[in-house]
Amino acid sequence: MHAGVILVGGIGLPWLRDLDYGTQWIERVRNEEWPEGVLLEDLSYAAHRVLHRLQELDLTRVVLVGAMPRDIDPPGTIRRYRLDLSQPPVAEVHDRLSEAVMGIIDLDHTLVVCRHWGGFPADTVIVEVEPEDREFGLGFSDTVEGTVAMVATIVRREVQRPADVDSDAPMTSPPNGAMPPPSPSPNALLFPARPTGPVS
Amino acid sequence: MCFKNLPIEFDNGGNARLKEGWKDPYAFSPTPSRSYLEKLAAGAAGAAGHDHAKGPPSLRDWSIDPVTRVAGALAIHTVLDLEKRTAVEAHSLAMLFRGYEIILKGRDPRDAIDISSRACGVCGGVHSTVSSLAIEQAFGIIPPPLGITVRNLGEVAEMFYDHPLHLGLLAGPDYSTAIVSVTNPELIPIAERTPAKHSRVHGFSTIKDIMDGFNPLEGKIYLEAIEQTRTARIMCTLMYGKYPHPSTLVPGGVSTTVSTTTFNEYYSNLGKIFDYAKRLCGIWDDILDFFLEVNPAYALVGDRPANLIQTGIWDDPTAYDATFKNCDAWGNRRYSSPGVILDGKLVTTDLTRINMGIEEFVTHSFYEDWAENGMKRGRFPTDPLGNPLSPYHMWNKETIPRAEGKNFKEKYSWDTAPRWDRIAMESGVVGRMWTTALAGHLPDNPFISSTGDGLRIVMPRYEMPEMELFWKIPERLNAFERNRGRAYGVAFTAAIGMICLQQAFEYWRKGETAVSTTYSIPKDERMAVGFWEAGRGYLTHHLHMDKGRIVNYQINTPSTWNASPRDPFDNPGPYEEAIVGTPILESNSGDDIKGIDILRAIRSFDPCMPCTTHIDTGHGIITREVNSCGCTLE
Structure with missing residues (x-):
């Protein structure tokens, strides 16, 4: 049990196959049973709007889920990292906010803008998947489809762990910006891409 | 006469018809595109004023790619005359x-x-709304009055997102201390000792204080704009259930559950806008007047002819019946009037005439010319009332991407070139108020009146006392007046919000609480159009459906007009017109030129370029940037 709310947010790009991962993943797991105090929301909107939403909630923990094409890991790789909450460079905040206010949805925009204004609680974790299919359309590629159950397992572990316990691996995020370090890295927990099929 | 260039005339009863004796009335021969140097050599208009005895001009290509602080992917290529600046x-x-x-x-x-x-x-929500309008016209259904009013209130709220963020975050920084100290440092000490005329309203003592307020990420005006979008989102959500991209806008009204509480909450947030609008108008009057007083040449920045086109918004629930047949009648009852303005004069406010005058050319765009220079007849030679339509009209348009001939003489943009009566038209907030002021169609109300030379707007009391504002039709259309118009547009919109809210309460009090109507999908062939406006102006969706499915759907947006490339007659689009003649007033020279004056010209339009689910049909490339303003293009 946690005193405040744990927010699990999905960030995706509608109708763009794997890039819509965050949105679709949330929809798939929304009706499953989650511990009390866990709020699942689609956060697929502009960064400053997400900031406003975070400010409205009494949050103890945030877990963000999405697909980000970093092109540093094979498609289907799951990266889990704890967000570094230090201040991003001001110029980067301005550039990203200028895009975000025009409606551009982007996980990194959200991380940078919300960090700048202190929107995230200290315990914020990102679970992102390396996409394969970035074409227009519905559904995921087989490779990314194969990550859905594993991501659910990871997120459940995140929402159930006690406060102040950072899961089972040393994790930080990069000192500046929202990008996680290139793989392989001691700072991010990687779940390598696996063949399509059920995840045990 | 309504049209000077199209082959359309009107009989004594005002009915439009094609002029007689024209074999191919819409046909044309494209005019070859000429560069400035070619025009100069030919002594053409627009390139006059150069003293040939002094030798060739000192020209320099100067490109901005991408233009930042605009929505999406816009690039601008200019040629600067470094001697004339x-x-x-x-x-x-x-x-x-x-x-x-x-x-x-x-x-x-x-x-x-x-x-x-x-x-x-x-x-x-604007695209959802205009789409609903097109579909309910095709389906032959009419929303109940409260459904129309809720839609109006949602649109009002959307403007409170669009305008503040543009003024505070996108255009505003161009007038900030951070920028001006780099481009025109000589203005800073003058701004420091210049008192702000409206300081008692907005709280900034000097112009320098206002410029500090525009500083990115830390300025008070910048930060307030971000906070303002929260209020807008709350108001949108009250009417739409969800925002952005509401799912409650449907043909025949809305599916939102509303109650007295909904309208009360909306009212409490609208009050905040009243005060915000009062401050905003004072801020922008002060900063713009300062620049114009320090150097009157700023009036040339972004200057172009006052040729404007608007489709109107905010329907009168007692007039709107969704039909094309009656669109002139209900269009003229809108709280923001549709209209076409040429050289500052109102030509028409009738939606049928606005619609029949529109063509969308692709001579310099990356598409195939489906109408073969106007020689090919369109599928619909007339609208449903028998008014003539060009083969380049949206109901006749075919979207056939073809990215070939990439150079400025041939094709250089994914935007098309919409024209009205073959003239480049601009759309925006300033046009919205300009047409409304000249049309004089506003119904009696306590909040706005058109005076013929402007709009008188009463902002009710909230924390600040009631205040009367007056937006005067500007003498010229330039970057500064576009921004000033947008600031006053917040007050204009808030006043309309108050009118619509009072209507909502009245319908609720009378028990007329229905917000939607039932419908069935027709299986026969239908054509329809939704006329509405986005924050930036003109918005139409033209629909052709048959057997219950879409045959053709064409979206035309304000930035389609504003960002358009040259047309077949070598006439530039509005951005291009506004840039040509813009003086370089920054104090930098040569390689140090920052281009702030050109950027002010462009940003004053509030560009909205495509960033959404764009597809290169040849390679299936989808860009990273998704879900932003794809208003401009196909």
Whole structure:
């Protein structure tokens, strides 16, 4: 049990196959049973709007889920990292906010803008998947489809762990910006891409 | 006469018809595109004033790619005359293809509401709304009065997102201490000792204080604009249930559950806008007047002829019946009037005439010319009332991407070139108020009146006392007046919000609480159009459906007009017109030129370029940036 709310947010790009991962993943797991105090929301909107939403909630923990094409890991790789909450460079905040206010949805925009204004609680974790299919359309590629159950397992572990316990691996995020370090890295927990099929 | 260039005339009863004796009335021979140097050599108009005895001019290509602080991918190419310190040539390049028209083919028409909504990340409901209007016209249904009013209130709220963020975050920083100290440091000490005329309203003592307020990320005006978008989102959500991209806008009204509480909450937030608008008008009057007083040449920045086109918004629930047959009647009852203005004079406010005068050319765009220079007859030679239509009209348009001939003489943009009576038209907030002021169609109300030379706007008391504002029709259309118009547009919109809210309470009190109506999907062939406006102005969705499916769906937005490339007659689009003649007033020279004056010209339009689900049909490339303003292109 946690005193405040744990927010699990999905960030995706509608109708763009794997890039819509965050949105679709949330929809798939929304009706499953989650511990009390866990709020699942689609956060697929502009960064400053997400900031406003975070400010409205009494949050103890945030877990963000999405697909980000970093092109540093094979498609289907799951990266889990704890967000570094230090201040991003001001110029980067301005550039990203200028895009975000025009409606551009982007996980990194959200991380940078919300960090700048202190929107995230200290315990914020990102679970992102390396996409394969970035074409227009519905559904995921087989490779990314194969990550859905594993991501659910990871997120459940995140929402159930006690406060102040950072899961089972040393994790930080990069000192500046929202990008996680290139793989392989001691700072991010990687779940390598696996063949399509059920995840045990 | 309504049209000077199109082959349309009117009989004594005001009925439009094609002029007689024209074999191919809409045909034309494209005019070869000429550069500034070629015009100069030929002594052509627009290139006059150069003293040939002094030798060739000192020209320099200068490009901005991408233009930042605009929505999406816009590039600008200019040629600067370094001796005259003036832009002499310009090309506006929309860099990405959108593809909605192709995505929507063959779908259930109702899909257009959700899918087209994604055309814009700022205006999250306007495309859904205009799509609903087109569909309810095709289906032959009429929303109940409160459904129309709720739709109006949602649109009001959307403007409170669009305008503040543009003024505070996108255009505003161009007038900030951070920018001006780099481009025109000589203005800073003058600003420090210049008192702000409206300081008692907005709280900034000097012009320098206002410029500090525009500083990115830390200025008070900048930060307040971000906070303001929260209020807008709350108001949108009250009417739409969800924002952005609401799912409650449907043919025949809205599916939102509303109550007295809904309207009360909306009212409490609208009050905040009243005060915000009062401050905003004072801020922008002070900063713009300061620049114009320090150097009157700023009036030339972004200057172009006052040729404007608006489709109108905010329907009178007692007049709107969704039909094309009566669109002139209900269009003229809108709280923001539709209209066409040429050289500052109102030509028409009739939606049928606005509609029949529109053509969309692709001579310099990356598309195939489906009408073969106007020689090919369109599928619909007339609208449903028998008014003539060009083969280049949206109901006749075919979207056929073809990225070939990439150079300024041939094709250089994914944007098309919409024209009204073959003239480049601009659309925006300033045009919205200009047409409303000249049309004089506003119904009696306590909040806004058109005076013929402007709009008188009463902002009710909230924390600040009631205040009367007056927006005067400007003497010229330039970057500064576009921004000033947008600031006053917040007050104009808030006043309309108050009118609509009072109507909502009245319908509720009378028990007329229905917000939607039932419908069935017709299986026969239908054509319809939704006329509405985005924050930036003009917005139409033209629908052709048959057997319950979309045959053709064409979206035309304000930035389609504003960002357009040259037309077949070598006439530039509005951005291009506004840049040519813009003086370089920054104090930097040579390689140090920052281009702030050109950027002010462009940003004053509040560009909205495509960033959404654009597809390069040749390679299937989808860009990273998704779900933003794809208003401009296909």
